[in-house]
Amino acid sequence: MTTMDKPARPIRAGEAPSGTDRESTGWRTAIASLLGLTVGPSVLTVMSFGAFIAPLHREFGWGVSDIGLAASLLSVTVMIISPVQGYLVDRYGGRRLILMSSPVFGLSLMAMYFLPGNLSVFYLAWALIPVCGLGLWPVSYLRLTAGWFERKLGFALGVANSGIGVGTVLVPVLTAWLIGAFGWRAAFVGLGAVALLAFPVAFFFITEPTPRKTDVQTGGDTLKISARRRPFWLILGAFLLLGLVGSSITVYQIPLLLDAGVPEGIANLVPVALGLALIVARVATGWLLDRFSASVVMSFNLAGGLVSVLLFAAGPNVVTGLIAAALAGLLIGSEFDVLSYLVPRHFGRAAYGKIYGIAFSAFQVGGAVASSAVSASRDSYGSYTPAMLTLAVVCVICAGLFMCLGPYRYDAVHG
Incomplete structure (x- = not known):
């Protein structure tokens, strides 16, 4: 029996395949x-x-x-x-x-x-x-x-x-x-x-993936080298701001609607629109990232986030509340697609987990600040409007940070 005639051996759980598998x-x-x-x-x-x-x-x-x-x-x-x-x-x-x-x-x-x-x-x-x-x-x-x-x-x-x-x-x-x-x-x-x-x-x-001889799966910058480069700090700053925006909308979307006079039964259903948009955004953003720059994709989604917070600031009704929640879902759904894509493209895969973990921490810092800052705004001004207008400015600054990232250093053509 020749090599070509031999039956293929099944791949065991956890075992790395080769070739067409x-x-x-x-x-x-x-x-x-x-x-x-x-x-x-x-x-x-x-x-x-x-x-x-x-x-x-x-x-x-x-x-x-x-x-x-x-x-x-x-x-x-x-x-x-x-x-x-x-x-x-x-x-x-x-x-x-x-x-x-x-x-x-x-x-x-x-x-x-x-x-x-x-x-x-x-x-x-x-x-x-x-x-x-x-x-x-x-x-x-x-x-x-x-x-x-x-x-x-x-x-x-x-x-x-x-x-x-x-x-x-x-x-x-x-x-x-x-x-x-x-x-x-x-x-x-x-x-x-x-x-x-x-x-x-x-x-x-x-x-668990293992690299082919032609791959650069384990190549790339160390964390120390990455931290010396401008994209590292731009990404951390951008995800700190995204934590502010995403967490504020996720936590306070129902109170925002209730403050605007939307009935509780309807307000409690609005987050479903955010969740459905989030699912669409996860897959659609991933598809777009293979075709367009992450900076362009994220700036487009932040424009939607800007419209979302402005609608919330204006005091949403049922229709505008649904639109605002859906636009917010598109932004929130794209965040970690973009992060998980930017890390290997800008720094390679050698320190993928470390860099992602630090950026994820920055996002959590933004989320923790948002939880107290938005409620403090409501207590101080009797309205969520000042906080939402502040988040509109944050969306613009965040888009600017993404646009400053520059070209990828580890593009697909190198793999």
Whole structure:
């Protein structure tokens, strides 16, 4: 039997393929990453948190602002651990971290079933839960996906990233149903069980990429060298500002609508428009990144964000509120597609996880500032309008930072 006559050996889970199997394995990893991000901590902690505020207030008598402080602790913890995750992903690989973190994260959510009426314990729990999900934050999946692609890098990252959009639409609905049907304690158990799905998805369908001889998958600048270059600081500044805009709209879109006189039942449905737009933006932005400069793509989306905050500043009705939410979803949905694309294009892949983790931390800093600044604006002026007008200026400055990035240093033609 000649070499050509030999049957192909199946690829085992986690084993790197070669030849024509490479692209199919890359897409399998991208789709598995989509599923993993759908049930990851970016969704299960952030998008479900609001649904637990009223039940916890009723049972323990804690103030809404006291409960909300835990969300800030969550953001601060993510800010701290993101560079750590990036370092570990670069050193040990994303698949290993996902497999180790999935059961721990799922069990940490289930442990909330036993939450006592002690606010300090509640705060401690929300500081520990993101640590338990250390390997499940987006950079693990995005580095895995990026390692398989060059010319279709943007689209592949968009497919993987769309998992957060899918989760943004589904998880709040699931959480509300679980709380209504079984109570808030059982809801945490249900969300923990959902989180465990990341383990079989990663084990059977995600493969750690290895470079071909003609690839530059492990090449590129070190973190130290990257930090000496202007694009590094422009990207950090841009994502700090994006954290301000995105978090402000995500957290305060319903209060903005209620202040404008939109009925509560309708206002609570408007975020669905944001979530659906976010899904579209994940995939569409990825497709566009393979064809146009990331600076142009992001500036276009920031123009939409500018219109969104101006509509919110004007006091939206149902129609303009839906338009504003959809435009905001297009911006928020594009943020991490662009980040995960910019890192390998400007710095290569050698320090992908570290650079992404630092930029993600900058984004979280912006989000933490937004949570307090927007509410302070409302308390001081009796309106969200000054904060929204400030965010309009932020959108313009952010677009300027992206336009200053300059050409890529590691384009697809080099791979």
